[in-house]
Amino acid sequence: MTNRRFVLAAFATTILLAACGSEPEPQMAPEPTGPTAEELERMRQDSIRRAREAEEARLRREREAAERERQRAAEMARRTLMETVYFDYDEATIRSDTETSLRAKLDILRDNPGVQLRMEGHADERGTSEYNIALGNERAESVIQFLTGFGLDGGRFTSVSYGEEQPAAQGSTEAAWARNRRVEFVITAGGDGIGR
Amino acid sequence: MLKTGHAIRTDGPARPVIHAARRGCRPAPGLPLIALLAGFLLAPPPAHAQDDVAIPGIQLGLAYETLYIPPLAILPFTGPATSREVIAEVQSIIARDLDFSDRFVVLDSLPEGLADEGIQYSLWDQYGADWVLVGDIGEFAGRHFLSIELHDIVFTSVERGRFPLPPLGDEDFRMAVHRISDSIVEWVTGDPGPAASRILFAMRPFGNPSAKELYVVDSDGENLRRVTWDESIAISPTWAPDGRHAAYVSYKSGLPRIYELDMADGGERAVEIGRADQQITPAYHPNGEELAFSLMGAGLFRYNLRDECCLAQLVGGPANNIQPSYSPDGDRMIFVSSRLGEATPQVYVIPALGGEATLLSPYRYGQGGYFADPDWSAVSNKVAFAGGIHRRRVMNRYHIFVADPEVGDNRLIQLTAEGNNEDPSWGPDGRHIVFAGERSNGFGVFIVDSGTRRTRTVVASVRASDTDWSPALAAGPAGAGNR
Numbered sequence A: 001m002t003n004r005r006f007v008l009a010a011f012a013t014t015i016l017l018a019a020c021g022s023e024p025e026p027q028m029a030p031e032p033t034g035p036t037a038e039e040l041e042r043m044r045q046d047s048i049r050r051a052r053e054a055e056e057a058r059l060r061r062e063r064e065a066a067e068r069e070r071q072r073a074a075e076m077a078r079r080t081l082m083e084t085v086y087f088d089y090d091e092a093t094i095r096s097d098t099e100t101s102l103r104a105k106l107d108i109l110r111d112n113p114g115v116q117l118r119m120e121g122h123a124d125e126r127g128t129s130e131y132n133i134a135l136g137n138e139r140a141e142s143v144i145q146f147l148t149g150f151g152l153d154g155g156r157f158t159s160v161s162y163g164e165e166q167p168a169a170q171g172s173t174e175a176a177w178a179r180n181r182r183v184e185f186v187i188t189a190g191g192d193g194i195g196r
Numbered sequence B: 001m002l003k004t005g006h007a008i009r010t011d012g013p014a015r016p017v018i019h020a021a022r023r024g025c026r027p028a029p030g031l032p033l034i035a036l037l038a039g040f041l042l043a044p045p046p047a048h049a050q051d052d053v054a055i056p057g058i059q060l061g062l063a064y065e066t067l068y069i070p071p072l073a074i075l076p077f078t079g080p081a082t083s084r085e086v087i088a089e090v091q092s093i094i095a096r097d098l099d100f101s102d103r104f105v106v107l108d109s110l111p112e113g114l115a116d117e118g119i120q121y122s123l124w125d126q127y128g129a130d131w132v133l134v135g136d137i138g139e140f141a142g143r144h145f146l147s148i149e150l151h152d153i154v155f156t157s158v159e160r161g162r163f164p165l166p167p168l169g170d171e172d173f174r175m176a177v178h179r180i181s182d183s184i185v186e187w188v189t190g191d192p193g194p195a196a197s198r199i200l201f202a203m204r205p206f207g208n209p210s211a212k213e214l215y216v217v218d219s220d221g222e223n224l225r226r227v228t229w230d231e232s233i234a235i236s237p238t239w240a241p242d243g244r245h246a247a248y249v250s251y252k253s254g255l256p257r258i259y260e261l262d263m264a265d266g267g268e269r270a271v272e273i274g275r276a277d278q279q280i281t282p283a284y285h286p287n288g289e290e291l292a293f294s295l296m297g298a299g300l301f302r303y304n305l306r307d308e309c310c311l312a313q314l315v316g317g318p319a320n321n322i323q324p325s326y327s328p329d330g331d332r333m334i335f336v337s338s339r340l341g342e343a344t345p346q347v348y349v350i351p352a353l354g355g356e357a358t359l360l361s362p363y364r365y366g367q368g369g370y371f372a373d374p375d376w377s378a379v380s381n382k383v384a385f386a387g388g389i390h391r392r393r394v395m396n397r398y399h400i401f402v403a404d405p406e407v408g409d410n411r412l413i414q415l416t417a418e419g420n421n422e423d424p425s426w427g428p429d430g431r432h433i434v435f436a437g438e439r440s441n442g443f444g445v446f447i448v449d450s451g452t453r454r455t456r457t458v459v460a461s462v463r464a465s466d467t468d469w470s471p472a473l474a475a476g477p478a479g480a481g482n483r
Helices: A002-020 A037-082 A096-111 A129-149 A174-180 B033-042 B047-053 B081-100 B121-127 B173-189
Strands: A116-122 A157-163 A182-189 B071-074 B105-107 B131-140 B143-152 B157-165 B198-203 B213-218 B234-239 B245-250 B257-262 B268-270 B279-284 B290-295 B299-304 B309-315 B321-326 B332-337 B346-351 B370-376 B383-388 B399-404 B408-414 B420-426 B432-439 B442-449 B455-460 B465-469
Touching (some): A037 A182, A096 A129, A129 B321, B071 B081, B081 B105, B081 B131, B081 B173, B257 B279, B290 B321, B299 B321, B346 B370, B383 B420, B399 B432
Parallel strands (some): B071 B131, B420 B465
Antiparallel strands (some): A116 A182, B257 B268, B290 B299, B299 B309, B321 B332, B370 B383, B383 B399, B399 B408
């Protein structure tokens, strides 16, 4: 600022001096004491650049915030997609809490057509181990049917049943059994594209 | 013990069984008064207690026959002093095998002097032995032989045999002695014993609670070895009729797929049927060339392993159809289907190439029931399966049942009465059944004699599943399972 004021003052003095000299007294113009035109131009460019940089930084911060928000939303979407759903004893039918979870998945799957899922069906330890593989498969297929019933392409889903072989909770209690009667979800393709 | 007391014994010699109308219990004449009183006090038993055991509408009264089990005396085996170790080992293996055959009451702690002067039939008759076994180990050209005499005290005749023995410590030594035991049982009963055989099963390996591997053990509980090392899930092993190969299911590719093991050399191949489905529950056709199995969600199929061709569907439809097992002649099979509703798997009989399925397990409409794990004996033409009447949210207690497919479910025999019992598989004698069980003192592999219901532990304190008993293992490379 000081600099700029000084430049202005120097200009004004020059003009005043020029106006006063009615008699063209040949007189050497005083050597300008302020910045040269080149210097002035450089200063101008410099200030423009600074302003631009400040604006870019602001935009970058905004973009980063938006990206963080997008990633957070994508992570939420991934979490929703991978949220395990549970079943009643010896049942493969969709319970109401399971339906809520599946409907949330449905929205995400619609928004992200590149996403593919593997449904992993499980059973609790009651019943024979081999029939439980069939039961786990029914649960996985029941989930796939629910989603394709809403118009999703069945080609996006695969399934595998582990029966009672991979319990989520150990023990022979109703609480452990309830946690083991489940379908888990694994994103097999398109996971990086969620939310883009 | 049952709440109704006393009616069923699983661990004793045969005795008449009194069972068990649906309500209450009729004690046998001659039972101690205290049992009779207990019967009155407890009758009618609580409904939930009945649910564990009784099957409505099924008469379990003809549980097993009253058998006379002849006493068999084993004289101390003889032989050169240099072979003392072999003599002791051979005698102990044979004595135990004959006991485990459940065809004899084995007497091997004999009074002094009874055998001093040759076999005097009248003396043995007085002592109460119906059979007397004499064994002598000989050595010729560096090899051991076992000479056996089996004296029939009642009919005063004798059977003789001479058997070569592998060197003590040879991997086939015990199996060779088991084969001698089985021959002795055959001399007496006409049918070989089940000793020369092995049992495959699945369990979690030590140190990796999420994996499941296959293990094999000799029928007498010796020689427990791990078979697979995939650190994946290996289940549903099934022996081929040749006693050398076995098929099983592994998740090592990510999906359940069938593989065939060569138990002799450890070789393995994937069964490539050209379909992406999940493959479970394999079973060999008696011809050893074809395999039946379930493709998840699609039904039962068969495939020719030798020619690697000819995939054909046997059973379809929307229900689960799993766990096929062929009849001895290969003309029919049993399998498990959920066609009556998903909560009630039942056992059905069907022509081997598909057709009309006949219900074999004791399903009663509205009463549930859960019956699975069927196995058709290659020898006795009987079917074993596991299951029970179960009510929702009640801990399941399954028992081992035997049915005659010619007769159907009206002559169902229940072999177990305590704990949980699954995965029955017939032994090579068509009489004993191995199963995975849970008792108050823990899990294990058990063998029950369908004639006497005597039950013994093969492997204690292991949480085994998918038990499968081999056919009789012949000598030589074909009779392998030796790895």
